[in-house]
Every structure is written in structure tokens, then in C-alpha cells.
Amino acid sequence: MNAQAQLPTVFDVQRVRADFPLLARTVHDKPLIYFDNANTSQKPLSVIEAVDDHYRLHNANVSRAVHQLGEEATAAYEGARDKLARFINATSRNELVLTSGTTQAANLVAYSYALPKLQPGDAIVTTVMEHHANIVPWQIIAQRSGATVKAAPIDQRGELIVEEFVKLLTPEVKLACVTHVSNVLGTVNPVRELARECRKRGIPLLVDGSQAVPHRPVDVQALGCDFYMLTGHKMLAPTGTGALWARKELLQAMPPFFGGGEMIREVSFDGTTFAEPPHRFEAGTPNIAGFAGLSAAIDYYDSIGFEAIHAWEQQLLAYATDRLREVPGLRLFGEAKEKEPVISFLIEGAQATDLATLLDLQGVAVRSGHHCAHPLMKFYGVPATLRASLAFYNTREEVDAFVTALLKVRTLLM
Structure with a gap:
């Protein structure tokens, strides 16, 4: 050519x-x-300036203060959630858990969703082309629970052998995982088809979108998956930013696995009641300036x-x-x-x-x-x-x- x-x-x-x-x-x-x-x-300069602007003019903690700076910091942080929800076409902003990146998102699903469901003999399905962040968390919880991790093969061209992936979707499988775009090969996987096959069998599908969101529009509703992970620093945003999107009913049923401030309703020594998702999964002080930068990164993508x-x-x-x-x-x-x-x-x-x-x-x-x-x-x-x-x-x-x-x-x- x-x-x-x-x-x-x-x-x-x-x-x-x-x-x-x-x-x-x-x-x-x-x-x-x-x-x-x-x-x-x-x-881009707009992202750099957004981070600088936060520290120069708006630096405060989120959701903890009624003073002006606190309200501005909270607005910037929650504004990033709103933009991400639109960016990937989530049905609700409350389906977006803000994380430090894909690795934290994967571990959240591993410990809060998958581990409580796994029993000896159960399985998690992934593929040969995955990043370690979409392999190692599943291996750790499989070892703890007596489950196994199975990997679907690819061909020499670097394409997933879809029929082999589908063959692995047996009744003992409790979660399937696949990268949207391979970080080594650039391969774009047929996520819609995989999601459809998983849905037929009642198996949730998790998608690693780290290498997809910088290059193509993502519509989680159209894809039909159940979890979608993304990382900010690969999409023009600062490091230490990212998100987990999950269907509302899944988040509602998931217990927190990381405890601390701001993810609770009330704490006493008789017990603790937790906040509703997504804040249930966002313990501690987040990378507020980073998410101000991520918000600016989405604006930059929109401008082009x-x-x-x-x-x-x-x-x-x-x-x-x-x-x-x-x-x-x-x-x-x-x-x-x-x-x-x-x-x-x-x-x-x-x-x-x-x-x-x-x-x-x-x-x-x-x-x-x-x-x-x-x-x-x-x-x-x-x-x-x-x-x-x-x-x-x-x-x-x-x-x-x-x-x-x-x-x-x-x-x-x-």
C-alpha cells in the first residue's frame, strides 16, 4: 500500500x-x-495548568469541609466523575468508582466482588495476551479460594481465538476478563461478542480498557460488559488516576475491601455502616489535583x-x-x-x-x-x-x- x-x-x-x-x-x-x-x-498544557491551578487556588480536601476551598475541591473531584461517566456513556455517575488506575480497579473487583463468591473448583477466565494487572489479582484470589485461572489462547497474528474463549465459559466460571486492546500487540478484541457469550451463561465480563480509551470512543452500554477499567495516565491525565465502571446492581452488592475515612455512614465500636457506591470504595484522601487534570484531559479529547x-x-x-x-x-x-x-x-x-x-x-x-x-x-x-x-x-x-x-x-x- x-x-x-x-x-x-x-x-x-x-x-x-x-x-x-x-x-x-x-x-x-x-x-x-x-x-x-x-x-x-x-x-497537554491544559492538563498541566489544571493541576497547577488546583494547588495554587483550590487546594483543600474533598467532602470534609463546608468552607469555600473545600467546596471547590469537591466540585473538581466530583466533576471528573461526571465527565468520565459521559466519556464512557455510563447510565449513572454512581457507577464510576474513582481509583488510582487499572491495577487498583482490578484488585477492587478481585477482593470485593470475586473472592467472596469463589469456592474450590470454581474458575476465572482470562486470555494469554493480558497485562499482569489482569492476571495476578485473579491468581492471588484463586490461590486463597481453591479456584483456578484459565487462559484463552491466541493465534500467531495476535488475535484471540474466540471459540476457544467461549469453550472455557463453563458453569464453574465466576468471572471472565479480557483486555479491550493489547498493550503489546495493539489487538482490538471483540468485546461485544465476548460480552454476549458471557451474558448467555450468566458470567460477568470485566474489560481492561487502559489501552482503548486513549484511541477510540468507548460506550460501556453498547459493549455490554459488566466491569470496565481505565487508567488516566495513558489518556493524557496525571498518574495516580483512573476508574472502575461497574453495573449499579453489582456495586450495590459488593462489600468494601479497603476501609478508612469517607467511605462510611456511621462508625461505632458496635459496628460500621458504609456509604452507598461509589463512595463506599473510595476510602481516604484521593488524588484530587490529578482528577482535576483528568477532567481537563477529557475536555482536550472532546476539543479534537x-x-x-x-x-x-x-x-x-x-x-x-x-x-x-x-x-x-x-x-x-x-x-x-x-x-x-x-x-x-x-x-x-x-x-x-x-x-x-x-x-x-x-x-x-x-x-x-x-x-x-x-x-x-x-x-x-x-x-x-x-x-x-x-x-x-x-x-x-x-x-x-x-x-x-x-x-x-x-x-x-x-
């Missing part, structure tokens, strides 16, 4: 890049090329629109994939029909870490390693890969410079 000819001309990427201060810096006296967006995204974002990223993905095929000895991992802009690869005769280190000296930031996906590395028979993950503020010129740098460092290692 002629990727260059297909690149859109209406998306003003240079205007967008001007909103991201860090993209203008140099690394090792080279212009920065930031291709580690699946790890964490860069932040996912139609434009997705179109640009898909064109960059196609262009980058074509250019990488020009590199001698390069092996691609993950060639699903539908994927987001994540490209994992190796070059014959070169270690991933060595490549990443030398690329850094050329100003190129990519990720090397197992990407918190050991089972996936084992499936492909490799200890690690190099991963270039793109975002809508990246450019074709950066792709060209990346490939030039890759060819250069390959020569040094051969």
Missing part, C-alpha cells in the same frame, strides 16, 4: 503538538521522538474528537508498519486485522534492550522488555520485544526519523 498517499491532510498535527510542552525538548542533543505512549502519554484522532493514528500505524518492513531482519509481533497504534518487533541478532538503549541516544524513546505480559512473551518464544506505540501528536516525519535511527543502531549491533 502507499501509506504516504493515504495520510489525511485535514488533521493539523503541528497545531496539536504545540499543546504538549515536553514534545519540544531534546534528548542527548537530539529532538525527542516519543514513541512510548502505551507506557504513559504526554500531557475521536473521529479525527482515530483516523490520524490509523494512518500513522499503517505508515509506520510499512516503513518498519523495510528494516532487514525485522520480525513483527501482532498483525491483527483490527488494532491500535502499537507495534512490537525484534531485529534478528539484536537484543531488545540494546536496541532501545542505542535508540535513546538518537533521541527516540521506545519501550523494551516483557511489557508486563510474560505469558504473551512465552507464547511467542521470546524474552522481550521492542515496542513503538504512537499517539495522535506523533508525525510521519518522526516515523521516518525513527526508522533511520533504527537502521543506524542495527548496523552498530550487527
